[in-house]
Amino acid sequence: MAIKAVFFDIDGTLVNDRKNVSRTTQQAIAELKNQGIFVGLATGRGPAFVAPFMENLGLDFAVTYNGQYIVSRDRVIYQNQLPKSTVYRLIKYAQERRREVSLGTSVGLLGSNIINMGTSRFGQVASRLVPKRLAKFVERSFKNIIRRVKPQNLEALKTIMREPVYQVVMVATEGETSKIQEKFPHIKITRSSPYSADLISEGQSKIKGIERLGQIFDFELSEVMTFGDSENDIEMLLGSGIGIAMGNGTEALKQTAHYITDSNNQNGIAKALSHYGLIHLGSENDFLSADDNFNKVRDFHRLMDGATNNTPRVYGLEEASHRADFKLEEIVEFIYATCQTSDDFEQALANLHTALDKAATKVQAKKHPESPLVGQVDALIDLLYLTYGSFVLMGVDPSGVFDIVHAANMGKTFPDGKAHFDPVTHKILKPDDWEKRFAPEPAIKREVDRQLHKALRRKASETSSLND
Numbered sequence: 124m125a126i127k128a129v130f131f132d133i134d135g136t137l138v139n140d141r142k143n144v145s146r147t148t149q150q151a152i153a154e155l156k157n158q159g160i161f162v163g164l165a166t167g168r169g170p171a172f173v174a175p176f177m178e179n180l181g182l183d184f185a186v187t188y189n190g191q192y193i194v195s196r197d198r199v200i201y202q203n204q205l206p207k208s209t210v211y212r213l214i215k216y217a218q219e220r221r222r223e224v225s226l227g228t229s230v231g232l233l234g235s236n237i238i239n240m241g242t243s244r245f246g247q248v249a250s251r252l253v254p255k256r257l258a259k260f261v262e263r264s265f266k267n268i269i270r271r272v273k274p275q276n277l278e279a280l281k282t283i284m285r286e287p288v289y290q291v292v293m294v295a296t297e298g299e300t301s302k303i304q305e306k307f308p309h310i311k312i313t314r315s316s317p318y319s320a321d322l323i324s325e326g327q328s329k330i331k332g333i334e335r336l337g338q339i340f341d342f343e344l345s346e347v348m349t350f351g352d353s354e355n356d357i358e359m360l361l362g363s364g365i366g367i368a369m370g371n372g373t374e375a376l377k378q379t380a381h382y383i384t385d386s387n388n389q390n391g392i393a394k395a396l397s398h399y400g401l402i403h404l405g406s407e408n409d410f411l412s413a414d415d416n417f418n419k420v421r422d423f424h425r426l427m428d429g430a431t432n433n434t435p436r437v438y439g440l441e442e443a444s445h446r447a448d449f450k451l452e453e454i455v456e457f458i459y460a461t462c463q464t465s466d467d468f469e470q471a472l473a474n475l476h477t478a479l480d481k482a483a484t485k486v487q488a489k490k491h492p493e494s495p496l497v498g499q500v501d502a503l504i505d506l507l508y509l510t511y512g513s514f515v516l517m518g519v520d521p522s523g524v525f526d527i528v529h530a531a532n533m534g535k536t537f538p539d540g541k542a543h544f545d546p547v548t549h550k551i552l553k554p555d556d557w558e559k560r561f562a563p564e565p566a567i568k569r570e571v572d573r574q575l576h577k578a579l580r581r582k583a584s585e586t587s588s589l590n591d
Contacts, residue, residue: 202289348396
């Protein structure tokens with residue numbers, strides 16, 4: 124599919140554990156922008172927090188407060204404040220249970236020093252350093268600490284809530300989520316921390332915010348790639364065309380992802396974008412072709428073969444025969460898709476054999492190319508030109524379809540991180556779960572259907588204009 128927009132969560136995703144955006148991520152964003160791809164944030168943080176990222180990285184927009192407040196660099200696109208009665212009831216609930224809350228306003232998350240510490244650089248890093256075997260002990264200790272905390276000043280919170288409140292963050296362990304939900308059935312609870320819960324309006328989410336932006340900027344969720352690391356990213360990864368889990372993400376998130384990349388400290392964003400052909404992580408010796416599809420296929424061969432060639436060379440007979448076999452199989456598949464009956468297919472194969480014999484007679488009548496390299500290049504470029512011509516006559520734009528097939532091919536690495544090859548045909552083998560996770564046919568159908576519906580809408584609009 125053609126990716127038109129990419130969205131990043133911030134903590135644990137866009138930024139590393141030092142809270143910096145790595146150089147590779149900055150370069151990747153710049154490359155996406157140069158291609159005309161929208162780049163945005165989707166976060167539980169507020170608009171004031173994301174403003175420096177948007178300015179410094181040249182981002183297009185941000186879905187903040189888990190979809191409650193959406194901004195571009197020059198305007199507020201959408202805002203959905205919580206009812207003041209609901210905010211007040213949440214504050215009273217928290218006070219009765221000696222739980223601190225912060226109120227998410229347009230200028231920041233205000234109210235609780237404990238929550239401010241938890242969402243700070245120190246708090247975020249510290250929570251990631253807690254070993255899993257100690258998590259329950261830390262949670263019990265955390266509960267004992269907050270029970271001793273003096274309740275927040277209600278009047279101070281009342282002053283804050285005079286301004287629109289878009290999200291309430293409450294100190295609460297994961298085990299308390301169901302109790303809060305039972306008390307407030309019309310509030311949606313999402314989490315990015317084991318020690319606090321984000322409370323927003325029912326029906327809101329990061330993916331809902333992304334969908335709203337798509338309606339304005341003309342992209343569909345199937346054309347979106349998203350990156351995340353926490354529970355509040357699950358819905359976003361499931362709802363987007365390609366959902367990427369960071370290597371440092373939760374196990375629950377990884378189970379929902381289309382692809383798991385490296386961690387936020389190990390260039391995970393750039394590696395995933397390269398994996399799907401949106402950017403290129405070539406070596407210094409690689410040349411960059413003006414044909415971006417060539418660059419994507421080179422990324423594939425670098426992954427599968429371990430190296431690529433940067434100097435023109437002639438194929439030997441055995442290798443050239445293998446490459447021809449691959450192409451011939453696809454030609455037979457093309458014919459098979461066209462035939463309605465087995466008799467049709469048998470006749471089409473007979474015609475293909477006749478055409479093959481005719482072609483052999485034709486080329487043997489010609490003088491053999493003085494330069495085998497030029498002859499091979501000439502034949503291959505004619506194949507490429509004829510393939511484009513076939514798409515032209517079909518009325519199908521191959522760009523999005525190419526990206527689907529590229530993503531599927533990039534998924535052919537085995538658990539050992541390497542490609543496995545058939546010893547006879549030298550074709551790349553597929554991992555056992557490849558069909559389930561990467562088979563391109565369903566995505567190709569969606570892309571072709573999308574193009575067909577778009578063409579029909581265009582034709583209907585043209586007919587309507589003529590009638591007017």
